Amino acid sequence: MFDASQQRKLVSVRGLKMYFPIYTGLLRRHTGDVKAVDGVSFDIYEGETLGLVGESGCGKSTCGRAVLRLYEPTEGSIIIDGKELAWDNIEARRISDQADRIGRWATWAAFLLGAALVIWLGATEMLTGAWPIVIAVLAVLVATYLVSRLSRSVIYRLRGASEGVSVDEFAPDDRALRRIRPTMQMVFQDPQASLNPRMTVADIIGEPLSEHSNKTGKERLNRIYELMDEVGLNRDFANRYPHEFSGGQRQRIGIARALALNPKFIVCDEPIAALDVSIQAQVVNLLEDLQTELGLTYLFISHDLSMVRHIADRVAVMYLGKIVELAPRDGLYEDPHHPYTKALLSAVPEPDPVSHDEANRVILQGDVPSPSNPPKGCNFCTRCPSVMDICHQIDPEFREVSAGRFVACHLFNDTQTAG
Amino acid sequence: MLDGAKPSVLDVKDLKTVFKTRRGEVHAVNNVSFHLEAGELLGVVGESGSGKSVTMMSLIGLLPSPPAEVRNGQVNFGGMDLLRADEDQLRAIRGARIGFVFQDPMTSLNPVFNVGFQLMEPLRKHMGLSKSKARKRAVELLELVGIPDAQRRLKDFPHQFSGGMRQRVMIAIALACDPEVLIADEPTTALDVTIQAQILELVAELRKKLGMAIVWITHDLGVIAGIADRVLVMYGGQVVEQGPVRELFANPKHPYTRALLETVPHVRGARAERLKVIQGQPPMLSGQPTACPFRDRCPEAMPRCAQENPWRISVGHSHDVACFWDPDTGEARDV
Numbered sequence: 187m188f189d190a191s192q193q194r195k196l197v198s199v200r201g202l203k204m205y206f207p208i209y210t211g212l213l214r215r216h217t218g219d220v221k222a223v224d225g226v227s228f229d230i231y232e233g234e235t236l237g238l239v240g241e242s243g244c245g246k247s248t249c250g251r252a253v254l255r256l257y258e259p260t261e262g263s264i265i266i267d268g269k270e271l272a273w274d275n276i277e278a279r280r281i282s283d284q285a286d287r288i289g290r291w292a293t294w295a296a297f298l299l300g301a302a303l304v305i306w307l308g309a310t311e312m313l314t315g316a317w318p319i320v321i322a323v324l325a326v327l328v329a330t331y332l333v334s335r336l337s338r339s340v341i342y343r344l345r346g347a348s349e350g351v352s353v354d355e356f357a358p359d360d361r362a363l364r365r366i367r368p369t370m371q372m373v374f375q376d377p378q379a380s381l382n383p384r385m386t387v388a389d390i391i392g393e394p395l396s397e398h399s400n401k402t403g404k405e406r407l408n409r410i411y412e413l414m415d416e417v418g419l420n421r422d423f424a425n426r427y428p429h430e431f432s433g434g435q436r437q438r439i440g441i442a443r444a445l446a447l448n449p450k451f452i453v454c455d456e457p458i459a460a461l462d463v464s465i466q467a468q469v470v471n472l473l474e475d476l477q478t479e480l481g482l483t484y485l486f487i488s489h490d491l492s493m494v495r496h497i498a499d500r501v502a503v504m505y506l507g508k509i510v511e512l513a514p515r516d517g518l519y520e521d522p523h524h525p526y527t528k529a530l531l532s533a534v535p536e537p538d539p540v541s542h543d544e545a546n547r548v549i550l551q552g553d554v555p556s557p558s559n560p561p562k563g564c565n566f567c568t569r570c571p572s573v574m575d576i577c578h579q580i581d582p583e584f585r586e587v588s589a590g591r592f593v594a595c596h597l598f599n600d601t602q603t604a605g
Numbered sequence: 606m607l608d609g610a611k612p613s614v615l616d617v618k619d620l621k622t623v624f625k626t627r628r629g630e631v632h633a634v635n636n637v638s639f640h641l642e643a644g645e646l647l648g649v650v651g652e653s654g655s656g657k658s659v660t661m662m663s664l665i666g667l668l669p670s671p672p673a674e675v676r677n678g679q680v681n682f683g684g685m686d687l688l689r690a691d692e693d694q695l696r697a698i699r700g701a702r703i704g705f706v707f708q709d710p711m712t713s714l715n716p717v718f719n720v721g722f723q724l725m726e727p728l729r730k731h732m733g734l735s736k737s738k739a740r741k742r743a744v745e746l747l748e749l750v751g752i753p754d755a756q757r758r759l760k761d762f763p764h765q766f767s768g769g770m771r772q773r774v775m776i777a778i779a780l781a782c783d784p785e786v787l788i789a790d791e792p793t794t795a796l797d798v799t800i801q802a803q804i805l806e807l808v809a810e811l812r813k814k815l816g817m818a819i820v821w822i823t824h825d826l827g828v829i830a831g832i833a834d835r836v837l838v839m840y841g842g843q844v845v846e847q848g849p850v851r852e853l854f855a856n857p858k859h860p861y862t863r864a865l866l867e868t869v870p871h872v873r874g875a876r877a878e879r880l881k882v883i884q885g886q887p888p889m890l891s892g893q894p895t896a897c898p899f900r901d902r903c904p905e906a907m908p909r910c911a912q913e914n915p916w917r918i919s920v921g922h923s924h925d926v927a928c929f930w931d932p933d934t935g936e937a938r939d940v
């Protein structure tokens with residue numbers, strides 16, 4: 187089995203926050219935020235699968251997308267394969283914003299100054315004839331361009347040096363992100379929305395191949411067929427369009443596409459939710475095979491606890507924007523700590539009509555709070571069956587209660603302070 | 606129906622739907638028959654691409670034609686044949702008397718209208734509610750399906766909702782007019798189990814209160830086991846097995862149903878190292894079937910299976926199977 191202690195961290199997320207602003211009223215004033223992800227921290231080791239489960243709308247997809255930098259995170263650090271993809275250094279971010287602003291002003295100033303100079307030269311007839319004017323205008327544009335390119339980096343080097351922040355702590359620019367992108371991929375929750383309806387299946391699967399590799403037409407087609415076989419799509423379907431497929435078949439197209447470039451890290455956002463059980467099993471087995479063969483690392487987002495139990499090495503449970511429990515798989519399923527995890531596990535319907543009649547479930551009562559207005563204290567306090575007074579006051583800390591097991595709940599604080 | 610004590614509210618006979626594409630025809634639904642009793646919940650399971658969605662969309666004329674063509678069949682609902690009803694009649698039924706939850710919420714929710722409008726429209730159109738009454742009811746419905754902060758969220762657009770929230774909005778829209786029949790296509794695939802339990806509870810309540818009959822398409826056999834009265838198993842565009850839920854889980858007859866039940870992973874008990882799969886590919890559906898659609902993947906296949914398409918054979922009280930092989934004797938059926 188997977189042993190975390192001997193592995194290298196491939197993904198390391200600290201204090202990640204992703205807020206979506208709410209604007210209201212005629213003036214579209216910023217009146218609050220949807221705190222979709224509100225300070226989560228976790229590591230994913232090379233070659234492991236971290237399962238991410240939780241209530242619908244608790245921020246799982248947002249978290250996955252932010253980790254791949256499909257969103258600009260509000261706050262926090264994301265390190266993938268040793269490269270920082272977000273701003274862990276708030277100071278650096280401030281300097282960069284400042285540099286951007288000053289750079290913009292400097293660019294405008296350079297342009298206006300240059301333009302004024304040309305006009306003045308023309309008006310005083312120091313510049314005459316078409317060519318000198320064209321050359322002067324070009325010179326102004328080139329100078330403006332240089333100022334815009336250079337001022338930003340010069341300013342943040344200078345400001346960084348004066349405030350003791352190294353340039354390495356600056357987030358990567360778009361180019362660096364683009365370079366690392368092919369090594370990370372995402373399989374989306376909504377297959378419909380992620381497939382271009384005007385492209386054939388072969389084109390969709392082959393698109394990343396044409397963009398990021400230089401295979402010949404024949405090699406490319408072979409690879410496409412190989413990928414189709416791998417995900418259980420009939421090769422004869424290669425020239426069909428997405429709308430001609432059932433929901434489940436479409437999801438397989440998305441998976442084949444994500445696998446095309448042999449990525450290292452894949453965020454699977456409910457990759458099997460739309461599939462029937464037998465294909466789910468095929469895809470899960472496939473993901474496992476690919477993992478052993480290619481050493482892939484997965485963040486596996488799902489609400490299907492039985493599948494997560496099968497595929498994940500460790501499991502993180504999310505509730506209302508926060509991770510409430512993180513534990514090795516067997517420990518979590520055998521002895522869930524957090525009251526929410528317990529409720530979640532007890533609500534899983536078993537595929538047996540007889541056991542349903544005598545099932546003993548915790549059906550949660552109470553309102554699901556909104557992520558734009560989370561309750562004071564513990565996020566789960568409005569529905570928790572074990573709620574205590576302190577839970578309405580103080581937000582429990584996310585802490586390690588035994589080796590490798592993290593929980594955010596006051597029930598587990600005493601043991602910690604006592605022990 | 607033969608042994609149904611209650612009258613059927615929906616009765617489908619020999620439904621056949623074909624898609625015409627540039628590369629020829631796709632026979633997506635082949636002579637599907639089933640009925641739905643008042644207040645009953647019929648679970649529909651089956652392989653992806655087996656025609657579950659297309660069957661249900663055909664019933665109420667929701668498939669764009671072309672490419673779809675409903676070639677044959679009869680759908681009796683309230684003394685009317687829906688396949689022969691005109692567009693006006695269908696429009697009055699859809700959303701009001703038959704509620705529908707689609708598999709893909711992003712394609713059925715309109716991205717340019719806010720959710721409140723989409724919820725209030727059927728309420729005003731079919732139930733004649735005033736604007737303020739409709740708004741009140743809309744908030745109620747959203748709360749019923751567990752969407753927090755419902756009042757404010759009415760003004761939000763579909764893309765601002767999470768996948769599961771969109772599904773819940775769809776469910777709320779389908780329930781808005783208290784329909785007699787609810788057809789729900791994978792309504793809880795994007796929902797976590799606690800919300801799913803809440804929705805299932807809500808559905809059970811509505812069945813009791815309104816006597817609503819429900820068709821519930823899902824691949825989650827756990828859900829089926831918990832809520833269905835009867836189960837329809839589809840494969841390759843056909844109904845391959847049908848029976849009461851307990852009977853079907855305890856005594857599956859069709860090799861596909863049997864394999865399906867073996868592939869399910871569990872949260873309790875021992876954890877399987879490797880999940881079981883059904884080997885092979887689904888059929889192409891490119892013509893009128895002349896043989897058993899499952900034969901390439903069936904461990905029990907025999908020569909006859911390649912020559913004849915099995916018909917539905919009764920094997921017990923309201924239990925039938927389309928297969929030439931008998932699991933009880935391990936031999937061919939004498940039919």
Ligand SMILES: Nc1ncnc2c1ncn2[C@@H]1O[C@H](COP(=O)(O)OP(=O)(O)OP(=O)(O)O)[C@@H](O)[C@H]1O
Binds near residue numbers: 795797
């Ligand atoms: N673009 C956006 N604008 C505003 N709010 C958003 C946006 N995207 C997501 N949200 C909100 O953020 C919260 C988390 O959404 P997210 O999609 O991450 O949930 P999820 O855990 O993936 O849920 P599900 O299991 O239903 O897919 C939700 O309340 C959602 O409404």
Ligand SMILES: Nc1ncnc2c1ncn2[C@@H]1O[C@H](COP(=O)(O)OP(=O)(O)OP(=O)(O)O)[C@@H](O)[C@H]1O
Binds near residue numbers: 429460672
């Ligand atoms: N517009 C179309 N053109 C051609 N073929 C189509 C079209 N729509 C559906 N099909 C085919 O019809 C068959 C049945 O599709 P359907 O969507 O009913 O499957 P399903 O049982 O609902 O599967 P899932 O569980 O994946 O949703 C599939 O093989 C599909 O490829």
Ligand code: SF4
Binds near residue numbers: 525
């Ligand atoms: S901190 Fe309190 S409310 Fe929160 S989960 Fe623990 S016991 Fe429940």
Ligand code: SF4
Binds near residue numbers: 859900907928
């Ligand atoms: S009819 Fe033959 S091929 Fe088809 S399921 Fe039965 S035994 Fe298998």
Ligand SMILES: [Mg+2]
Binds near residue numbers: 768
């Ligand atoms: Mg999601």
Ligand SMILES: [Mg+2]
Binds near residue numbers: 433
């Ligand atoms: Mg479907």
